[in-house]
Amino acid sequence: MMELIKGLKQSGCFFLWVVRDTEKDKIPKHCRGNG
Numbered sequence: 486m487m488e489l490i491k492g493l494k495q496s497g498c499f500f501l502w503v504v505r506d507t508e509k510d511k512i513p514k515h516c517r518g519n520g
Contacts, residue, residue: 490516 490512493500504512 486511487513487516 493502494516509517
């Protein structure tokens with residue numbers, strides 16, 4: 486998951502990432518929010 490997050494952040498593009506409520510704990514807290 487971290488590789489995907491890092492790649493999206495480094496792309497410089499805007500994106501919308503929709504995560505189910507049951508899956509949100511899999512995303513590190515420092516990666517949540519507006520970037």
